[in-house]
Amino acid sequence: MKIEAAKRIDQIPPYLFAEIDKKKEEMRRKGVDLIDLGIGDPDLPTPKPIIERLKNSSDDPKNHRYPSYEGMIEFRAAVVQWFEKRFGVKCSPQSEVLALIGSKEGIAHIPLAFVNPGDYVLVPSPGYPVYRVSTLFAGGIPYFLPLRKENCFLPRLSEIPEAIAQRAKLLFINYPNNPTSAIAEKPFFEEVVAFARRYQIIVCHDAAYSEVAFDGYRPLSFFEIEGAKEVGIEFHSLSKTFNMTGWRIGFAVGCSEIISVLGRVKTNIDSGVFQAIQEAGIAALDHFDTPLPEIIKVYEGRRDVMVNGLREIGLEVDQPKATFYLWIRVPKGYTSARFAALLLERVGIVATPGNGFGEEGEGYIRMALTVDEKRLEEAIGRLKRIKF
Ligand SMILES: Cc1ncc(COP(=O)(O)O)c(C=O)c1O
Numbered sequence: 314m315k316i317e318a319a320k321r322i323d324q325i326p327p328y329l330f331a332e333i334d335k336k337k338e339e340m341r342r343k344g345v346d347l348i349d350l351g352i353g354d355p356d357l358p359t360p361k362p363i364i365e366r367l368k369n370s371s372d373d374p375k376n377h378r379y380p381s382y383e384g385m386i387e388f389r390a391a392v393v394q395w396f397e398k399r400f401g402v403k404c405s406p407q408s409e410v411l412a413l414i415g416s417k418e419g420i421a422h423i424p425l426a427f428v429n430p431g432d433y434v435l436v437p438s439p440g441y442p443v444y445r446v447s448t449l450f451a452g453g454i455p456y457f458l459p460l461r462k463e464n465c466f467l468p469r470l471s472e473i474p475e476a477i478a479q480r481a482k483l484l485f486i487n488y489p490n491n492p493t494s495a496i497a498e499k500p501f502f503e504e505v506v507a508f509a510r511r512y513q514i515i516v517c518h519d520a521a522y523s524e525v526a527f528d529g530y531r532p533l534s535f536f537e538i539e540g541a542k543e544v545g546i547e548f549h550s551l552s553k554t555f556n557m558t559g560w561r562i563g564f565a566v567g568c569s570e571i572i573s574v575l576g577r578v579k580t581n582i583d584s585g586v587f588q589a590i591q592e593a594g595i596a597a598l599d600h601f602d603t604p605l606p607e608i609i610k611v612y613e614g615r616r617d618v619m620v621n622g623l624r625e626i627g628l629e630v631d632q633p634k635a636t637f638y639l640w641i642r643v644p645k646g647y648t649s650a651r652f653a654a655l656l657l658e659r660v661g662i663v664a665t666p667g668n669g670f671g672e673e674g675e676g677y678i679r680m681a682l683t684v685d686e687k688r689l690e691e692a693i694g695r696l697k698r699i700k701f
Contacts, residue, residue, distance in 0.1 A: 324449045330669055332650070336657050348692045350680040351663040353491065353638065355556045357608060363555060366596035370589035380585035383576050384412025384564065388591040392549075392564050395598040400534040402542075408569040409542075411576055412586050412594075416521050416550040416563035417443055419575065422582065423517055423546070424451035424483065426574045433481040437468055438671030439492050441519065444485040445671070456481065459673040466495030466640075470508045478512045487519035489532050489635030492670050492679040496530070496635050502538040509544040515571060516545035521563075524554035524603040526635040527613050531604075536566065546571045553637075555597045556608065562586050562594045612637050615682040615689055622693030627701070637682040640667070644701035652701075653678050660695035 333351070340347060370376055383389070389406035397403055404410055413419040420443050428434060430452030436444045438457035448455045456477050458468035468486070486505060488497035509516045518535040526532050535541045546567030552558040565572060579585075586594075619639055620632045629642035641664075643652040649666035656662040656678075665681075667674030682689070 321450050325446055330665070333653060333657065333663070333666070336654065337663060340657065340661060345661045347657075347661045347663055348684060348688055348695070349663040350682075350684065350692065351665045352683060353681045354558050354683060355553060355608075355637070356683050356685070357556045357611060359556045359560070360597070360601070360605070360607075362600055363557070363593050363597045367589055367593040370592040373589070376588040376592070378588075380588045380591065382580045382583065382585045384410070384585060385588060385591050388412055388586075388595055389564075391595040391598040392566065395603075396534070396566060399603060400537055402534055402536045404536075404542075404566055405569070409566060409572055411565045411572050411579070412591060413548070413563040413565055414583060414586055415552060415561040416519065416548040416565075418561075418583070419546075419548050419563065419565045420444065420485075420517070420519060421447045421450075422578045423575055424448050424453055426571075426578045427515055428453035428482050431480075433477050435468075435473065435477075435481050435484040435514070436671075437485060437487065437490075439667060439674030439677075440485065440671055441487060441491055442670065444519075448483075453482070457671060457673070460490070460493055460495070461673065466490060466493040467497060467501050470504060478508075478514070481512060481514050483517055484509065484514050485517050485519065486535075487521070489522040489526065489633075491522065491636060492638055492665070492667065492674065492677075493640045494631070494633035494636040494638045496526075496532060499533065499538065502533065502535055502541065505535070506538055506540050506544060510540070514544075516541070518545060518547045520547050521550040522553055522636045523549065524605070525609070525612065525637055526604055527609060527616065528634065530634045532635055542568055544568065546575070551594055551597055554603055555601070555605065557597070560590055560593070562590050612682055614686055615684075618686050618689045618693070619680065619682060622690070622696070626693070626696050639680045639682070641678050641680060643667075643676055643678060647701070649675055649678055655699070655701075656696070659699050662692055662695060 389410040393406045424447045428451040433456045434448040434453045436455040460466040523532045550563035649668045653666040664678040667677030
């Protein structure tokens with residue numbers, strides 16, 4: 314039998330990391346000690362009280378049955394409490410919160426809820442690849458909004474052609490930002506609310522890194538802005554906040570009509586988050602002040618080692634106020650892919666080529682601070698050995 318993938322699968326852009334992955338495997342086989350700064354996955358463990366709560370909760374037979382797709386009311390109530398404590402924003406646990414199997418799940422499903430074939434979706438470039446792919450899966454057309462250094466990596470909404478804005482259904486934004494590590498302040502979010510109202514566009518704010526912020530900086534929720542709740546949904550994650558990437562738990566907060574339609578997609582596709590994990594999520598949200606100082610201190614130390622070291626070498630990098638990513642300009646004469654390949658081949662350092670996040674990421678590489686300080690010092694030592 315001839316096995317033929319659906320056309321939507323063929324639409325997925327080519328896997329830009331394939332070449333790097335192949336080389337990584339080759340080097341590993343040769344016994345090269347790789348320092349992998351390519352992966353945005355915390356190396357630190359989940360805090361003990363959260364693990365303990367999972368252990369206890371997993372013994373309870375009531376948690377062995379199907380969970381409700383929208384999340385336990387106790388989990389949604391914990392979200393509401395945390396949201397008010399952290400951002401000063403009130404929400405209804407019944408109608409304005411939805412548990413997610415990681416924020417990726419919500420981001421991947423939201424175009425199915427709102428995008429008709431041929432609708433535009435405004436997608437940042439560079440950006441988290443799921444915005445583009447979920448748009449394509451829903452039959453939408455991604456319209457890329459360049460994030461450039463001269464604009465502090467914020468999209469210029471005024472430059473979106475009128476005809477595109479008129480036909481756009483969703484706008485994805487993400488601050489603190491992956492991969493650029495940029496942050497957004499109130500005036501930008503206010504502009505987003507006005508733009509969304511004017512063109513009747515649903516704002517999807519991806520706040521997965523809201524709790525990875527340094528030097529006392531506290532990222533905003535989009536909903537701290539007047540009128541934002543009427544036009545948007547915000548995706549949150551326990552993954553990076555509590556080192557829980559493997560647990561698969563996040564949530565969406567927002568306009569009740571948007572939450573309800575996304576919920577309708579979810580009822581038909583998944584069966585919610587394992588309740589024992591939701592109970593562990595409640596423990597996390599109830600018992601810890603976020604950003605979690607122990608985690609932040611570790612990333613701050615790593616950030617300082619890397620930023621200082623990279624600048625000493627002569628590479629151009631901004632000191633991030635949030636996220637555990639460094640967005641590094643490649644030296645003159647290199648493309649993102651060539652520079653990433655050079656680092657891998659010459660000194661066994663894995664970095665992600667910026668163009669993997671969209672065309673506008675060309676000219677950069679991304680490094681993740683997900684290995685310990687000693688290894689980062691070693692990485693800097695190795696980088697000093699090469700001439701760019
Ligand atoms: C910008 C951004 N959004 C969302 C996610 C998904 O996180 P999770 O599904 O673990 O909540 C990630 C993961 O790396 C991310 O970088």
